Amino acid sequence: MNIKDTSTSLLKEFAPQMGPWSWKGKTAVVILSAILLWGLYALYIQVFKGHGVTGMRDNVVWGLYIANFVFFIGISYAGAIISGILHLLRVNWRKPILRIAELITVIATIIGPIYILLCVGRLDRLHHLFMYGRIQSPITWDVLAISTYLVGSIIFLYLALIRDFAILSETNEIHIPNWRRKIYKLLSINFRNTPEQVKRLKLTLDVLSAIIIPTAIIVHSVLSWIFGMTLRPGWHSTIFGPYFVLAAIFSGTGVMIIVMYVFRNIYNLKRYLTDQHFRYMGYMLIVLAAGYGYFTFSEYLTDWYTSEKWDAELIDKLFSFEHYGWWFYFANFGGILVPLILIGIPKFRSVKTIVFSSVVLVAALWIKRYLIVVPTLENTLLPMQDLRPEYISYSATWVEWALTAAGVAAFILFFILMSRFVPIVPVWETSEYLEEIKLKTSDEKVLSEKRAREVKQESISVSTS
Amino acid sequence: MTEGTNRRDFFKKGLFAAGAATAGAAAIGFAHQDENEISAGEKVKLLSQSGEIIEVDKADLKMAAVNTAEALEKITTGREGIPGRKFTMVIDLGKCRNARKCITSCQKMHHLPEDKEWLNVKLIKDNEKAAPYWFPKTCFHCDNPPCVKVCPVNATFKRTDGLVLIDNDRCIGCKFCMAACPYSARVFNWDEPEVPEGMTHEHYSPETSMPAKVGTVEKCDFCPDMLRENKLPDCVTACPNGVFYFGDENEDAVTNGDETVRLSALLSDRAGYRFMEELGTRPRVWYLPPHNRMFPYERGFKDLPEEHVEMYNDYLNSH
Ligand code: SF4
Numbered sequence A: 001m002n003i004k005d006t007s008t009s010l011l012k013e014f015a016p017q018m019g020p021w022s023w024k025g026k027t028a029v030v031i032l033s034a035i036l037l038w039g040l041y042a043l044y045i046q047v048f049k050g051h052g053v054t055g056m057r058d059n060v061v062w063g064l065y066i067a068n069f070v071f072f073i074g075i076s077y078a079g080a081i082i083s084g085i086l087h088l089l090r091v092n093w094r095k096p097i098l099r100i101a102e103l104i105t106v107i108a109t110i111i112g113p114i115y116i117l118l119c120v121g122r123l124d125r126l127h128h129l130f131m132y133g134r135i136q137s138p139i140t141w142d143v144l145a146i147s148t149y150l151v152g153s154i155i156f157l158y159l160a161l162i163r164d165f166a167i168l169s170e171t172n173e174i175h176i177p178n179w180r181r182k183i184y185k186l187l188s189i190n191f192r193n194t195p196e197q198v199k200r201l202k203l204t205l206d207v208l209s210a211i212i213i214p215t216a217i218i219v220h221s222v223l224s225w226i227f228g229m230t231l232r233p234g235w236h237s238t239i240f241g242p243y244f245v246l247a248a249i250f251s252g253t254g255v256m257i258i259v260m261y262v263f264r265n266i267y268n269l270k271r272y273l274t275d276q277h278f279r280y281m282g283y284m285l286i287v288l289a290a291g292y293g294y295f296t297f298s299e300y301l302t303d304w305y306t307s308e309k310w311d312a313e314l315i316d317k318l319f320s321f322e323h324y325g326w327w328f329y330f331a332n333f334g335g336i337l338v339p340l341i342l343i344g345i346p347k348f349r350s351v352k353t354i355v356f357s358s359v360v361l362v363a364a365l366w367i368k369r370y371l372i373v374v375p376t377l378e379n380t381l382l383p384m385q386d387l388r389p390e391y392i393s394y395s396a397t398w399v400e401w402a403l404t405a406a407g408v409a410a411f412i413l414f415f416i417l418m419s420r421f422v423p424i425v426p427v428w429e430t431s432e433y434l435e436e437i438k439l440k441t442s443d444e445k446v447l448s449e450k451r452a453r454e455v456k457q458e459s460i461s462v463s464t465s
Numbered sequence B: 001m002t003e004g005t006n007r008r009d010f011f012k013k014g015l016f017a018a019g020a021a022t023a024g025a026a027a028i029g030f031a032h033q034d035e036n037e038i039s040a041g042e043k044v045k046l047l048s049q050s051g052e053i054i055e056v057d058k059a060d061l062k063m064a065a066v067n068t069a070e071a072l073e074k075i076t077t078g079r080e081g082i083p084g085r086k087f088t089m090v091i092d093l094g095k096c097r098n099a100r101k102c103i104t105s106c107q108k109m110h111h112l113p114e115d116k117e118w119l120n121v122k123l124i125k126d127n128e129k130a131a132p133y134w135f136p137k138t139c140f141h142c143d144n145p146p147c148v149k150v151c152p153v154n155a156t157f158k159r160t161d162g163l164v165l166i167d168n169d170r171c172i173g174c175k176f177c178m179a180a181c182p183y184s185a186r187v188f189n190w191d192e193p194e195v196p197e198g199m200t201h202e203h204y205s206p207e208t209s210m211p212a213k214v215g216t217v218e219k220c221d222f223c224p225d226m227l228r229e230n231k232l233p234d235c236v237t238a239c240p241n242g243v244f245y246f247g248d249e250n251e252d253a254v255t256n257g258d259e260t261v262r263l264s265a266l267l268s269d270r271a272g273y274r275f276m277e278e279l280g281t282r283p284r285v286w287y288l289p290p291h292n293r294m295f296p297y298e299r300g301f302k303d304l305p306e307e308h309v310e311m312y313n314d315y316l317n318s319h
Helices: A003-018 A023-049 A064-075 A077-088 A092-118 A138-170 A178-187 A195-228 A240-267 A275-306 A309-319 A325-344 A351-378 A398-421 A427-464 B003-019 B069-076 B101-109 B146-150 B176-180 B224-228 B234-238 B263-269 B297-301 B306-317
Strands: B043-047 B053-057 B087-092 B120-124 B133-137 B156-158 B164-166 B244-248 B253-255 B260-262 B285-288
Touching: A003 A138, A003 A240, A003 A398, A003 A427, A023 A398, A064 A077, A064 A092, A064 A195, A064 A240, A064 A351, A064 A398, A077 A092, A077 A138, A077 A195, A077 A240, A092 A138, A092 A240, A092 A275, A092 A398, A092 A427, A138 A178, A138 A195, A138 A427, A195 A240, A195 A351, A240 A275, A240 A351, A240 A398, A275 A309, A275 A325, A275 A351, A309 A325, A309 A351, A325 A351, B087 B253, B087 B263, B101 B120, B101 B234, B120 B297, B120 B306, B133 B297, B146 B156, B146 B176, B234 B244, B253 B263, B260 B263, B297 B306
Parallel strands: B087 B285
Antiparallel strands: B043 B053, B087 B244, B120 B133, B156 B164, B244 B253, B253 B260
16 A cells, blocks of 8 residues: 555545534534633623723732743643654654644644733733834743744644645545635645655755744743743742743643543544554653653752742742642642653553643643742732732632633634644654554564574574584 | 923923022922023022032023934923933931821822822831831832833833833833832723823823823832922922932932932931842932831821721731
């Protein structure tokens, strides 16, 4: 079988996910849209009534929104590692999970910045960023970095899709409505799989994945510097850049595993999203958990050991059960130890425990972002002495929760819609991968036969001498 | 009056402020003088570099700024400082009894609602052995301002006369400056601010900070519109105990409305310090340590509602 035949058979297998909606799919879309509408209603209230409807006040000027922003940009790292690092390292098993990773990146990078916009008091003046932009401000760095990253990831996703678009526009094996076929045709920009085209496409993808890696690192570093560049205890830390980058890769990998698991189950993709994939991703989680744990430890150890007044106050709040204790221990112990133990010890390691660890660590990292943003803002250098409790400590209002839920709903909804428009497992790359495996196994067969013959001959010559 | 003369008058005032200082009046450099009175033969008293009072003819004073269109534009947008000046404030902690007159007069002057304080008075206890004291806190108008550094649109800016102001026509309300300010000096218009009648159509300038706008940041501005008229900021004149000294570093003089003193002498004699010097923000507001206090700190509880006192007592108990 050549690649073409493999891909045709693959396509047939993936056809159901792109066919008519199942009732489960329909309900999911209805529920998610309802949550999204609820969020839009909250947004309407916030825009027309002012930010007073949120829990943010003069001391805690940022809250849930910024935590969500960091979180979504963090999970966008799924694509950066899978299609960036693993691409350059030519790790072949990445191929079937490529598309999921890239979709996560693009969708999260679209949703994330919306949360920053939700913190902006005057959305009507956003153009000021371009009219009066100051390069000295970390916000400007963020605008530049994230927009570059978004454009880069969209291009990457698109280029990686071109071959599938071409296949989809031509295939007669599965039923595709004509209008859709036309769109695929248009999007495939005349890709006809000539050697020249393939060469160029591969080169472009190589270059892009080399660009995506530093861009991703820059994005999360400048994001951490929004905090790091202030004189606030808990924020003003030199390791914030790498710490955020690592946390982002960690949570990105976690979300990646969850999404893989969900799709594997609803679309029956066990053959392509194999246990092997989960195991490899699990190994990555161990390394990341260890690295992330190391950063976390050094961050809090140095603050606690020297115990400067403001740092000590913050640490007290984080560690005491009266304040953030439970959250803190869950975020910093649960999120690190659960994957280390469940995946690290072979006896416990299975697809289920890997997925479970991912859920725990993703939740832990979301809480962690909240714990970075809110307690520090509550911990002002001068005593707050305000009679209005909402000015002293932050608690999110329903508007903020609604918009948070809407972000998650939008993420899933986007994913469902995209998965119905393009195969969630890249047809072309996967066929290539399957062919390679076959080749490799047949090569190995040839090799081992040869080796066996040699051994035989050797033994003959030994016995004759 | 045509616009042209307006501008000229304006510059004369600026010039007056830059050069002239009438020592006999309530404040050095802050006595309001009508420019019509400026005529040859009239003398003004100036404080020389060495601290002597000298008299010169008003007519001999030269304009400090060049009257170009660009300079005018900058001044009308409030971005250019008053030429030749470097404003500074000294707060005498030994005299404060939390009379809160500074706060209420500031709120009146800037048409702020009761719960919005650009200036507040904190009760501070430095350590368990130290006696508590009242600590009035304005914006510090830092020379190395963290808020100005982080603003993405240059809506908050530092002027040559030392002031840090906000242009609420330009501010996008990202609140980054609030997160960056270690002294919590800034407040945000979370909801549509109540703008008193008649103020809504007022031409906005960062120098008046009026009218307030929803979704933008504001803070203590040292009342630049008053400074332009050679008047003291309202908190300074309102304080019944003369806690606030305000003046010009270039003139090396500050006044609290009652007495005028040399800034350098005051700071060195009374061990003036800046709040949290170690942050490197170089505030323009100095403090004189709370020793030789005029009042026990409990005096500050006098006219306060019960819940206020409770709040302060809670603070004292936890420190
Ligand atoms: S809130 Fe306004 S003044 Fe402050 S940093 Fe943002 S744009 Fe600048």
